[in-house]
Amino acid sequence: MTDATPGDRPLLRVVDLVKHFPVGRGSLRPGAAAVHAVDGVTFDVARGETLGLVGESGCGKSTTGRTILQLYEPTSGHVFLDGVDLVALDRRQLRAARRKMQMIFQDPFASLNPRMTVGEIVGDPLRVHRVFSTGRQVEDEVRRLLALVRLDPSYSNRYPHEFSGGQRQRIGVARALALQPQLVVCDEPISSLDVSIQAQVVNLLVELQRELHLTYLFIAHDLSMVRHVCDRVAVMYLGVIVELAPTHTLYTGPRHPYTQALLASVPIPDPVAEENRTRAVLTGEIPSPVHPPSGCRFRTRCPIAKPICAEQVPAWREASPGHHVACHFA
Amino acid sequence: MRGLETRFKTPEGSVHAVNGVSFTLRGGETIGLVGESGSGKSVTMLSLLRLLPSPPAEVVAGSALFKGEDLLEMSDRRIREARGSQISIVFQDPMTSFNALLTIGRQIMEPLQLHLGMTARQARHRAAELLDLVGIPGARRRLRDYPHQFSGGMRQRAMIAMALACRPQVLIADEPTTSLDVTIQAQIVQLVKRLREELDMAVIWITHDLGIIAGLAHRVIVMYGGCLVEEAPVRELYANPRHPYTVGLLGSLPRVDVERRRSLVSIDGLPPVLYARPTSCPFAPRCRFAVERCRAENPTLEEVTPGHRVACWVKPVAEKAIP
Numbered sequence: 299m300t301d302a303t304p305g306d307r308p309l310l311r312v313v314d315l316v317k318h319f320p321v322g323r324g325s326l327r328p329g330a331a332a333v334h335a336v337d338g339v340t341f342d343v344a345r346g347e348t349l350g351l352v353g354e355s356g357c358g359k360s361t362t363g364r365t366i367l368q369l370y371e372p373t374s375g376h377v378f379l380d381g382v383d384l385v386a387l388d389r390r391q392l393r394a395a396r397r398k399m400q401m402i403f404q405d406p407f408a409s410l411n412p413r414m415t416v417g418e419i420v421g422d423p424l425r426v427h428r429v430f431s432t433g434r435q436v437e438d439e440v441r442r443l444l445a446l447v448r449l450d451p452s453y454s455n456r457y458p459h460e461f462s463g464g465q466r467q468r469i470g471v472a473r474a475l476a477l478q479p480q481l482v483v484c485d486e487p488i489s490s491l492d493v494s495i496q497a498q499v500v501n502l503l504v505e506l507q508r509e510l511h512l513t514y515l516f517i518a519h520d521l522s523m524v525r526h527v528c529d530r531v532a533v534m535y536l537g538v539i540v541e542l543a544p545t546h547t548l549y550t551g552p553r554h555p556y557t558q559a560l561l562a563s564v565p566i567p568d569p570v571a572e573e574n575r576t577r578a579v580l581t582g583e584i585p586s587p588v589h590p591p592s593g594c595r596f597r598t599r600c601p602i603a604k605p606i607c608a609e610q611v612p613a614w615r616e617a618s619p620g621h622h623v624a625c626h627f628a
Numbered sequence: 629m630r631g632l633e634t635r636f637k638t639p640e641g642s643v644h645a646v647n648g649v650s651f652t653l654r655g656g657e658t659i660g661l662v663g664e665s666g667s668g669k670s671v672t673m674l675s676l677l678r679l680l681p682s683p684p685a686e687v688v689a690g691s692a693l694f695k696g697e698d699l700l701e702m703s704d705r706r707i708r709e710a711r712g713s714q715i716s717i718v719f720q721d722p723m724t725s726f727n728a729l730l731t732i733g734r735q736i737m738e739p740l741q742l743h744l745g746m747t748a749r750q751a752r753h754r755a756a757e758l759l760d761l762v763g764i765p766g767a768r769r770r771l772r773d774y775p776h777q778f779s780g781g782m783r784q785r786a787m788i789a790m791a792l793a794c795r796p797q798v799l800i801a802d803e804p805t806t807s808l809d810v811t812i813q814a815q816i817v818q819l820v821k822r823l824r825e826e827l828d829m830a831v832i833w834i835t836h837d838l839g840i841i842a843g844l845a846h847r848v849i850v851m852y853g854g855c856l857v858e859e860a861p862v863r864e865l866y867a868n869p870r871h872p873y874t875v876g877l878l879g880s881l882p883r884v885d886v887e888r889r890r891s892l893v894s895i896d897g898l899p900p901v902l903y904a905r906p907t908s909c910p911f912a913p914r915c916r917f918a919v920e921r922c923r924a925e926n927p928t929l930e931e932v933t934p935g936h937r938v939a940c941w942v943k944p945v946a947e948k949a950i951p
Contacts, residue, residue: 464898563813
């Protein structure tokens with residue numbers, strides 16, 4: 299659970315973050331059509347906490363993660379890391395700030411350079427940021443990092459293709475931890491791994507968090523895994539957060555109809571539980587993020603939508619302590 | 629299906645992908661075929677349908693009787709007929725299994741004209757009915773669309789429509805929902821459940837996801853290292869798994885309806901690549917119950933309760949794998 303006490307400054311504060319990607323002809327002109335990938339997202343992450351960011355493909359969860367890390371330039375909004383607004387920094391300042399925030403990528407095959415040895419990959423951030431003065435020190439640190447992620451330190455001379463998916467993901471974790479970051483954005487860190495390997499990597503992430511007091515933004519579509527890993531969970535739909543609550547509250551008493559439908563869609567590995575489930579299968583598909591629906595974005599698929607849902611954007615309100623939701627009827 | 633063995637010739641040697649797999653599929657029944665990548669689950673089905681390119685693949689032993697006829701012995705013409713009209717397959721990636729240059733309608737009409745001898749007009753009518761059946765709005769109009777104009781979920785529905793075109797008695801679904809979102813996955817599962825009843829169709833659902841199988845299959849087959857390691861009626865398998873691999877898989881899954889557990893059971897090590905017919909239990913190197921015999925002899929399938937077969941010398945009774 300979180301180490302944070304009330305009154306503590308959150309490690310990460312995201313305020314009204316917007317990221318639009320221009321599309322189509324004349325996309326450089328102002329007023330051109332744009333994909334509203336992230337459309338006004340606000341949340342905090344406390345020190346030592348794991349916040350889950352869930353939603354279906356195209357909901358903007360990965361873009362949110364990348365925009366927070368300033369890998370994409372935000373269209374508008376603010377990202378405060380330890381009180382510093384990353385959006386206001388110049389290049390040099392931003393480079394220094396990046397030491398505090400790192401990312402673990404989804405695909406351990408695409409995210410490791412095949413021409414670099416494991417030692418070069420893991421040591422790269424240390425060299426770029428000139429953490430040590432001698433190559434010897436870097437090598438020692440790489441060995442320490444490999445041991446930290448439960449890999450044999452002697453592997454540092456090998457190349458990524460010599461490793462399995464699970465081992466590669468450990469290499470990615472070691473690289474992310476090289477600069478001793480405070481915030482780690484985990485973007486679908488296990489979804490490309492085999493089932494029996496997923497548990498290995500998740501257990502490692504949980505153990506490392508405890509050992510190193512890391513703060514995670516855990517982006518995933520696997521709601522079962524998110525329940526297992528996260529302290530609080532935010533649910534995204536079409537570029538906006540529709541519900542945010544402590545994990546237990548969200549899974550036992552979801553208020554937004556989308557969260558309810560999402561949870562009802564997740565299969566349970568238990569035939570008896572499956573049989574006794576009432577299943578409200580959501581119809582239709584996610585609308586285009588170029589022209590999101592007016593009012594509530596979920597209304598086109600919502601089983602309880604009323605005329606007001608097309609007219610007014612539902613307010614973001616606190617339904618019970620710590621449980622926020624944006625729905626006219628929740 | 630009896631004693632199937634399939635190998636692949638590679639520069640590193642012959643890979644033994646399937647090593648003596650036997651099972652029976654009854655009419656109207658749904659079997660879940662579960663395993664990780666490389667377990668041999670897809671190769672088993674592709675061997676059965678004779679869809680593997682040879683070389684490098686080679687089916688070296690086995691028989692697959694379909695209503696008294698051996699699929700592995702049939703003439704090429706006869707197997708093509710059977711594949712089109714009596715046994716259909718839906719693949720994981722609907723984008724690569726459609727021809728991008730032909731309209732959806734044309735591709736659904738083709739088997740109707742080829743196998744059922746329909747005229748273009750009849751086939752077009754039936755194709756529209758099929759798209760309607762799988763829940764695609766404006767079916768008649770959408771026949772003129774190309775695959776890229778469909779979303780992922782719709783393409784998968786259209787794939788199913790195409791597979792159902794000739795009212796097959798067996799539908800083989802190879803990870804059909806793996807690339808789809810959960811809400812769309814739930815729609816496809818509901819659809820297949822409805823259709824199998826309406827058409828009295830047997831289904832083999834190949835997957836790595838023990839979650840989806842729980843609510844869908846009547847019987848479950850678990851594969852590992854090219855071998856069938858456990859088979860049981862669905863409730864029995866989840867309540868009393870006896871193979872250490874099945875127990876491990878169930879323990880490694882978090883559940884959306886259960887509070888967080890301390891840590892997930894992880895199975896250390898990696899699945900094997902077999903360059904020879906296994907002479908020991910393929911799971912033994914990763915198994916915490918393994919004894920001497922497991923490393924000396926590949927266990928044979930043994931029936932522990934009616935319909936529940938396990939290939940394990942130890943057959944530990946797990947304290948419940950699911951909390």
